[in-house]
Amino acid sequence: MTENSSKCLHTHSAPIPGLTLDKQRTCPMSVALLVFPDFMLVALGWALRHKLGFAREFFAGTERLVYFVLFPALLFQSILRTPITAGNAAMLLQATAAVVAAGVALAWLAGLALRPSSLGLASSAQCGYRFNTYIGLALSASLAGAQGQTVMALIVGFAVPMANVAAVYGLARHSGGNLLRELARNPLVVSTLLGLACNLAGLHLPGPVDTVLARLGAAAIALGIICVGASLAWEGGKGYGALIAWMLAVKLVALPAVALLVARLLDLPPLEARMLLLFAALPTASAAYVLAMRMGGDGRMVAVLVSLGTLLSAATIPLWLLFAGQA
Numbered sequence: 635m636t637e638n639s640s641k642c643l644h645t646h647s648a649p650i651p652g653l654t655l656d657k658q659r660t661c662p663m664s665v666a667l668l669v670f671p672d673f674m675l676v677a678l679g680w681a682l683r684h685k686l687g688f689a690r691e692f693f694a695g696t697e698r699l700v701y702f703v704l705f706p707a708l709l710f711q712s713i714l715r716t717p718i719t720a721g722n723a724a725m726l727l728q729a730t731a732a733v734v735a736a737g738v739a740l741a742w743l744a745g746l747a748l749r750p751s752s753l754g755l756a757s758s759a760q761c762g763y764r765f766n767t768y769i770g771l772a773l774s775a776s777l778a779g780a781q782g783q784t785v786m787a788l789i790v791g792f793a794v795p796m797a798n799v800a801a802v803y804g805l806a807r808h809s810g811g812n813l814l815r816e817l818a819r820n821p822l823v824v825s826t827l828l829g830l831a832c833n834l835a836g837l838h839l840p841g842p843v844d845t846v847l848a849r850l851g852a853a854a855i856a857l858g859i860i861c862v863g864a865s866l867a868w869e870g871g872k873g874y875g876a877l878i879a880w881m882l883a884v885k886l887v888a889l890p891a892v893a894l895l896v897a898r899l900l901d902l903p904p905l906e907a908r909m910l911l912l913f914a915a916l917p918t919a920s921a922a923y924v925l926a927m928r929m930g931g932d933g934r935m936v937a938v939l940v941s942l943g944t945l946l947s948a949a950t951i952p953l954w955l956l957f958a959g960q961a
Contacts, residue, residue: 679863737763
């Protein structure tokens with residue numbers, strides 16, 4: 635390791651509250667090392683499942699625990715604790731809505747450009763705009779401490795209902811499912827809306843309840859990321875090469891570029907702009923596979939998309955953060 639890189643890592647080994655990311659992360663090595671631990675958890679999940687013999691049923695139960703209990707607790711508490719004013723809420727809502735809408739539009743453009751089967755398009759389109767919240771909240775804390783995680787929680791709080799509505803609508807239209815019923819029983823949508831409502835109403839949790847939610851939330855991210863690794867699969871993409879490449883390009887290349895443009899047009903503060911970029915650059919949520927399977931989509935193809943996106947994002951996220959920090 636060179637003297638300059640060593641100095642860079644020593645100087646920027648921890649987030650400095652109040653500083654923007656372009657001032658904190660000035661070398662490629664420090665950016666890469668910040669995202670490395672969370673992708674090591676992805677690798678751990680893959681190794682536990684595929685090399686150390688942990689049964690699929692073990693991870694299926696853990697996924698349900700994270701999805702229905704731990705992660706809703708984290709999301710609800712994070713949003714409830716986030717100071718929301720009309721100004722910053724409106725600005726972040728606009729920015730988030732613009733990024734999600736761009737992702738939806740670009741994903742469904744594959745129908746015109748590639749003419750895939752309706753099943754393939756309905757299943758894969760969600761992978762162009764859905765995002766892995768576990769990785770997002772973990773990386774935001776690594777990159778910008780509690781301030782960054784707070785901003786990410788607010789972005790996610792706005793984006794979860796929008797992305798879920800688009801994903802459920804696309805599959806429900808194909809499978810004949812009921813959109814409102816699917817949304818009403820989605821724990822992420824319910825916890826997000828409940829957190830926003832309680833926040834805007836000025837409600838606060840009693841101390842013991844707040845402590846319980848904090849302990850549940852603390853377990854959510856690590857377990858969620860490990861389950862992401864366990865769910866990685868590489869079979870099932872046969873015949874969908876062009877469609878998979880399209881969705882990966884939308885999620886990992888086009889959407890981060892859109893986020894940079896939106897942040898500039900709305901003149902977002904530096905921290906919010908970096909968190910919006912990180913949000914846009916996140917790989918697709920592993921829940922996309924669950925939704926596709928539950929609603930009659932092509933789950934195997936979606937699993938390949940999620941797996942490739944997660945693997946590639948280990949390289950593209952640091953590159954986007956580095957580009958933004960030096961732009």
